[in-house]
Amino acid sequence: MNTLLHRGQSIFNKYIGFFFLTVIFLWVKTYIIQLTQFDLGIENSLQKFLLFFNPLGSSLLFLGFSFFLKGRKKYIGLIIIEFLLSFLLYANVLFYRFFNDFITLPTLTQTQNFGDVSGSVTSLLRPYDFLFFIDILILIGLLAFRLVKIDVKDMNRRKVSVLFSLSLAISCANLSLAEVDRPQLLTRGFDRNYIVKYLGMYNYTIYDAVKSTKASAQRVMANSDDMTEVINYTKSNYAEPNPKYFGAGKGMNVIYLHLESMQNFLINYKLNGEEVTPFLNSMVNEGNTMYFDNFYHQTGQGKTSDAEFMLENSLFGLPQGSAYTTKGLNTYQAAPAILGQQGYTSAVFHGNSGSFWNRNEIYKSFGFNKFFDANYYDLKSQDLAEYGLMDKPFFNQSIPLLESLPQPFYTKFITVSNHYPYPIPEKDATIAPATTGDSSVDTYFQTARYADEALKQFVDYLKKSGLYDHSIIIMYGDHYGISQNHNKAMKQIMGKEITPFEGSGLQRVPLFIHVPGMQGGVNHEYGGQIDLLPTLLHLVGIDSKDYVQFGTDLLSEQHDDLIPFRNGDFVSPTITSVDGKFYDSTTGMKLEQERIEEAKKYQKSVMQKLALSDKVVNGDLLRFYTPDNFTPVDRSKYDYKKADITTTEK
Numbered sequence: 245m246n247t248l249l250h251r252g253q254s255i256f257n258k259y260i261g262f263f264f265l266t267v268i269f270l271w272v273k274t275y276i277i278q279l280t281q282f283d284l285g286i287e288n289s290l291q292k293f294l295l296f297f298n299p300l301g302s303s304l305l306f307l308g309f310s311f312f313l314k315g316r317k318k319y320i321g322l323i324i325i326e327f328l329l330s331f332l333l334y335a336n337v338l339f340y341r342f343f344n345d346f347i348t349l350p351t352l353t354q355t356q357n358f359g360d361v362s363g364s365v366t367s368l369l370r371p372y373d374f375l376f377f378i379d380i381l382i383l384i385g386l387l388a389f390r391l392v393k394i395d396v397k398d399m400n401r402r403k404v405s406v407l408f409s410l411s412l413a414i415s416c417a418n419l420s421l422a423e424v425d426r427p428q429l430l431t432r433g434f435d436r437n438y439i440v441k442y443l444g445m446y447n448y449t450i451y452d453a454v455k456s457t458k459a460s461a462q463r464v465m466a467n468s469d470d471m472t473e474v475i476n477y478t479k480s481n482y483a484e485p486n487p488k489y490f491g492a493g494k495g496m497n498v499i500y501l502h503l504e505s506m507q508n509f510l511i512n513y514k515l516n517g518e519e520v521t522p523f524l525n526s527m528v529n530e531g532n533t534m535y536f537d538n539f540y541h542q543t544g545q546g547k548t549s550d551a552e553f554m555l556e557n558s559l560f561g562l563p564q565g566s567a568y569t570t571k572g573l574n575t576y577q578a579a580p581a582i583l584g585q586q587g588y589t590s591a592v593f594h595g596n597s598g599s600f601w602n603r604n605e606i607y608k609s610f611g612f613n614k615f616f617d618a619n620y621y622d623l624k625s626q627d628l629a630e631y632g633l634m635d636k637p638f639f640n641q642s643i644p645l646l647e648s649l650p651q652p653f654y655t656k657f658i659t660v661s662n663h664y665p666y667p668i669p670e671k672d673a674t675i676a677p678a679t680t681g682d683s684s685v686d687t688y689f690q691t692a693r694y695a696d697e698a699l700k701q702f703v704d705y706l707k708k709s710g711l712y713d714h715s716i717i718i719m720y721g722d723h724y725g726i727s728q729n730h731n732k733a734m735k736q737i738m739g740k741e742i743t744p745f746e747g748s749g750l751q752r753v754p755l756f757i758h759v760p761g762m763q764g765g766v767n768h769e770y771g772g773q774i775d776l777l778p779t780l781l782h783l784v785g786i787d788s789k790d791y792v793q794f795g796t797d798l799l800s801e802q803h804d805d806l807i808p809f810r811n812g813d814f815v816s817p818t819i820t821s822v823d824g825k826f827y828d829s830t831t832g833m834k835l836e837q838e839r840i841e842e843a844k845k846y847q848k849s850v851m852q853k854l855a856l857s858d859k860v861v862n863g864d865l866l867r868f869y870t871p872d873n874f875t876p877v878d879r880s881k882y883d884y885k886k887a888d889i890t891t892t893e894k
Contacts (some may be wrong), residue, residue, distance in 0.1 A: 250642055254337060259395040261320055262386075263310070269305050269379035274299035274445060276377065279339045281610050284441040290425050290876050291441060294418065298444030300416035303329075306446065308411060311404045315396040325378055333445060334376050341368045345599040346436045346448065349456035352567060392648040428545060436599060455570055466863030474792060474856050474865060482789050483778070483796035483803050491785035493759045496782065498556070498583070499706070500656040501699060504548070504663050505725030508537065508752035509738070510692055512685040514758040518675055522688050523700035527719070527756050533764040536798065538817075539755035542772045543723045544810030548658075549601040551722035551773055556580070556610055556654060558777040558793030561810060562858040565862055573879075575867040577791055579777055581611030586786065589613050591649055593642045595621045595633025598884060609884040615884040616645045626669075634672070635661040635698030643705060647795045651714075655704075662688075662695040662725065682733035687723055718781060720776065722751025737888035744822040745832040746817060759783060770805040770817050771798045790871035794857050819843050821850075 274685045275296050278284065286292055294753065295869035310322040339347050386392045388539060401464060422429050422779060429442055430451065439448040490612075511523050511528065519525055528535045543550035543561060548566035550561030556578040561567050567574075580590035591614035598617035607615050618632060620641075627637040649655070666687040676684040699719070706712040723817035726734055731742040755771075757779070758764075774795035780786040782797050796804045807815045813822055818841065819835065820827045826835040826843040835843055870876055 246720055249874065257393040257395060259397070260399065260691070261262045262319070262383075262392055262395075263307065264321060266322055266379075266383060267300075267307055267445075270303045270307065270329060273376070273379055274303070277337065278372055278445060279846065280442065282340055284754075286441065288296055288425070289623055290395055290421065294421055294425075295444075297322055297414075297421075298418050298442065298447065299661070301411050301418055302444055302446035302450075304407065304411035304414065308407050311399055311407070314398060316394055318398075319394065319680055323380060323383055325798060327377075328670075330377055330380060330758065333844045334373070336445060337376070338365070338368050345604070346440060348436070366569050381855075383387040392507055409745070415447065418447075428615045428849050433886055436602075437597070440755055441533060443570065445790070455565075462693065463864045464863040466859075466865055467869075468868040471822045471868045472857060473864045474860055475807075475869065477790070477852075477856055478792050478794065481796065481804060483800035484789075485782035485787065486496055486799045486801060486837075487799055489762065490782050492762050493716040493783040494785040495798075496760065496784070497652050497680075497711060498588070498784070499715050501702075501710075501717065501719040502548075502551070502656060502658040503695065503699075503719055503721045504661070504725065504752065506657045506662060506686075506692065506695065506721035506722065506754055507725050507750060508539070508754050510749060511535075511537075511754055512690075515678060515689050516676060520675065520693055521696040522694045523703070524719070524754060524756070527758075528766065529764075531764050532762050532769050533717075533758040534762070536648060536755040536767045536771060537752070538755075538768055538770045539720075539753060540723060540751050540770075540772045540807050541723045541753045541806065542662065542809055546601075548722050548847060550810070551720075552601075552656075552658075554795070555720070556772040556774040558774055558791075558795040559861055560794060560808070560854055562776060562861060563810060563854075566601065568601045568606050570605065571864070572602045572609060574609060574861065574864045575876065576611075577779065577871065578610035578877075579873060580613070582652055582781065582786065582791070582874065583784070583871075584611055584613065585875060588652050588654045589649050590654040591616060591645075592658065593645060594618075594658045594660075595623070595638040595641075596631055596658075596660060600631075604884055607884070608879040609877060609878040611881065614641070614649070617884065619886045620645060629661050629663065630667065631660040631663050633660070633661045635689050636672075636694050638702060639698055639705075641703040642702075643890065647709075659695060659698070661698065662691040664725065666725075668692040670693060678733075680733035680736045682730055685726055685733040685737065691783060692725070693720050712758075712778075715758075716758070716780070718776070718780070719756040719758075721755070723753070725749060726750070734810060743832070744825070745820060745827045748813070748822050751809070752816075757783075765797075769798055769803060769808070769817065770807055771803065772807040774808075775803070790874075792866060792869065795851055806846055806849060810854070812847070812854065814850045815844060816846060819846055821847060 257799065259359055272320060284295070295619060300615045307322060307325055310318050310325060313321040319822065336346050336660055339345065381530065426438060426442060429438065432615065436448065440449055465515060512525050513520050527533050541551060542554060543711060545564060546553065546566030548563045549566045553559065553561050553567050557576055562570070568812050584590055592603070592604070592612055593616045596618055598619070605613060620635050621638070622641060623633060627634050639657070646655065665684045668687060668690045673690045674697065675690055706715065714735065728747055729748050732746070775798050777794065778793050779794055779798045781788045782799065796802065805817055809855055816829060818829055819839070820829045826840065827833065828835055
């Protein structure tokens, strides 16, 4: 026994032993804090393992910098680094307790956030908080009471390089395992919660710093001259409003219904002889509703957030990642701000965390007056889907929130039930699954039916309350539900081979525009999500000509029916481009040689439009240009913390 104690003491009397003791302290402490202080949504055994594993590599890396110090300074440096990392952890704990979010570099420049917190710091403290720093006190005690002898001998460079290589190898293994469970984790940047859950707090800090620095550099390089080309382009591509529809919805409420993963092939599709979406099918022939059957999603890696970004701004999402997460502090001239300056109250309804896709920040830049996130809903476990509150309870609980808004209002309801991998409780399934053998494809029809039923219930409420006859209602699919990885199963569903051309056709999503008094019907015009903002503005009687928008009014005679996709492909009524190959949009056959030049002109136009939009977003160019009769958004005026809701009298 004495021999073991002697060996243990001799190990810690060497600096390498003291170093690894510190690493273990930081590793275990970080794991416990990430597990107990943050709601990261751990769902499976791999995520549990990664949460335990992810602090190790970064602990070795950061604490390893102490080896560059000499003699006794190594110990001082080691404890200082340990303290700084512990302080970072604790700062995020306090921030999370107040904002339910993590600190980012941009939030450090938003001093009003800390002003909000400063008056409540004492309420954020917990009796056990001192335990976050107990390991540092232990380390100092070991040295102060000479329970550990100071080892002044320095480690040779070769051993130090081995240590750093080990830390990087562990971090790479961590990232590889994370990619298995959440592909494109770093490029898509869903939510800060995901980065912390999979990679840990310290790697999240590095990730945030790199992203923020890169974004800042692009912005710094831009100047007002960059805006000239953009303005010239958007003005020359402006589509005048159609007099038949201009102002058709003037003064009416606006209600966007965001249809998660709803593809257009579902409209009038029958599975085993039964309609999958009977309510949406009925809207095809509704008298005051126009249904667009050639409407495409144009999202990239940002998926849902890209769809929102386009409909609010008529700007394209970014080629990598999400503008929502990287460009949240940009200057925008978005729909809620434009309509807000015409007397509209704007609000978003979403039964998920406000931090998801950074909505609680970017909505301030858009000028949304209200954001009703998960904090405003009763989230019973039996009512939850993977990404928030299921659609039926979501709409039911949204009604009193909607009724609290003064009219006219501009609102958006974001649904989540019809989301990959399309799980649904047996009690909520009212249609049998498909039988392709692909579980995601098979249950997709069940969750789509559930979403359709939820929509009907909400629209029935709108009719009963009288809102239906005084509101523009726009229902749109945000992106595909079934990816090309499931083409084998989709062949059985569609009854034909899913060729690249057919796959491009499956990027159609439904679009319904209901305007009281407007003649409805099926509209075959080709269009995309980039076109929704100018279309809406013209319907409410606001000319879009002075705004920087890359879409054109779907109802205009001058509408541009060339639809760019984020990867540079495109669709038009005559030519379709998929993976650099050109097809006849009518026959699906590869384009004849004599039409290739025409296709290349389309391709050049698409790339120019995408490049100019990226220039605006990456350079934050709208800060250099303010349209007449528009007041720039002041983010400090918006606060989405929960408040009491009082229903207005009807």
